[in-house]
Amino acid sequence: MANMTQAMAIEWGPKGIRVNAIAPGMIDAGMSKPIFENPKVRAVRGGGVPLRALGEAADITEAVLFLDSEGAKYISGHELVVDGGVSTSVMAHLPRE
Amino acid sequence: MRTAVITGGAAGLGADVARRLSESGYRVGIFDLGADRVAQTASELDNAVGIEADVTSPEQIAAAFEAFGETPDLLVNNAGIVRFGAMEAQSARRLHRRGQRQSAGELLLCARDRARHDGREARAISSTLRLSTAFTPPRGSDYTALQRQPWPT
Numbered sequence: 001m002a003n004m005t006q007a008m009a010i011e012w013g014p015k016g017i018r019v020n021a022i023a024p025g026m027i028d029a030g031m032s033k034p035i036f037e038n039p040k041v042r043a044v045r046g047g048g049v050p051l052r053a054l055g056e057a058a059d060i061t062e063a064v065l066f067l068d069s070e071g072a073k074y075i076s077g078h079e080l081v082v083d084g085g086v087s088t089s090v091m092a093h094l095p096r097e
Numbered sequence: 098m099r100t101a102v103i104t105g106g107a108a109g110l111g112a113d114v115a116r117r118l119s120e121s122g123y124r125v126g127i128f129d130l131g132a133d134r135v136a137q138t139a140s141e142l143d144n145a146v147g148i149e150a151d152v153t154s155p156e157q158i159a160a161a162f163e164a165f166g167e168t169p170d171l172l173v174n175n176a177g178i179v180r181f182g183a184m185e186a187q188s189a190r191r192l193h194r195r196g197q198r199q200s201a202g203e204l205l206l207c208a209r210d211r212a213r214h215d216g217r218e219a220r221a222i223s224s225t226l227r228l229s230t231a232f233t234p235p236r237g238s239d240y241t242a243l244q245r246q247p248w249p250t
Contacts, residue, residue, distance in 0.1 A: 030109030057113035064114055065121060068101070068171045 002079050009077030018076040020067050022060060025049070025083020029057035048093065050085035098144070102126040102162075102169040104152050105176030107138040114173060119143050126165040128152065129176070152176045 002021055009019040026045055028036045036042045036054060046054045063082050066072055081087060101118045105111040107129035118125050119142040129135045132149045139147030150161035152174075162168075 024110070027110065029113055030111070033109075057110055058117070060110060061114045061117035064171075064173055065117065068099075 005079065006077045013076055018067075018072070020072075020075060020077070021079045022063050022067070023079055023081045023083070023087075024060050025055055025081070025086045027055040027057065027060060027082075029060075048086065048089075049083070050089050050092070053084060055082060055084060098122060098124050099171065100124045100126070100165075100167055100169040101171040101173060102128060102165060103173040103175055104128045104150075106173075107131060107134045107147065111173075111175040112138050114175065115145065116142060118171075119145050123171070126161075126169060128158075128161050 002023075005019050005021040008017075012019060026032065026036075026049065028042075036045070042054065046052065059082050063080055067075065067080065099122065101123045103111055103115050103118070103125065106115040106125070106127035111127075111129070115125050115127050115138065123144070125139075125142060125145040127135055127139050127145060127147045128150045129138075129147070130149065130151060135147035135149050137147075139145040146165060148161045148164045150157040152158060
């Protein structure tokens with residue numbers, strides 16, 4: 001879908017249509033909510049995020065509003081990762097030896 | 098008034114997005130499966146209309162946009178489905194179905210929406226990808242297979 005987002009952004013940009021993707025991390029809402037009702041899972045998963053918290057639905061909805069705002073008028077073909085930094089923190093979780 | 102269509106907007110994260118859009122002054126179209134659920138969610142929001150539609154069906158997408166009645170300024174492709182299980186336990190048919198929902202469904206929606214945009218002002222399309230952080234292999238391999246990035250634990 002990331003590649004499809006880029007393809008559509010290139011093809012439809014000349015028509016004034018911006019196409020972006022939002023990539024949520026661990027969000028305590030929707031289909032993930034039942035999983036995070038377990039306090040242990042919540043603590044371990046939230047604690048593993050660089051920002052030390054699970055995301056909220058509002059974190060995603062604000063990203064949607066931003067991408068549809070005047071402030072994002074020159075942003076297209078972008079994948080906006082909203083995950084507290086977790087997807088780029090693999091090395092922080094691997095043992096050194 | 099700005100307008101927005103959100104797929105999978107009757108429940109879960111999609112409903113949260115629909116609610117926030119409504120509170121921000123958008124007229125919101127909720128496209129989702131399950132007529133009762135769609136109607137219920139839409140009835141709880143201001144300036145929202147619920148339309149039952151399967152995003153993998155070109156005919157249903159066309160009918161849904163007709164029912165919404167105007168070209169949305171914002172299209173949020175949120176609809177998706179999830180199944181659990183190891184890769185070996187998956188059927189090609191099931192994976193195809195999921196891919197169809199999340200990719201072909203998105204393309205159909207955007208293509209339909211784009212056709213209505215010709216000659217108009219700037220519009221925006223946002224799609225939700227999922228980092229598969231909550232569902233890890235092997236239990237969530239089917240989920241992981243069609244997401245952006247597997248997250249080993």
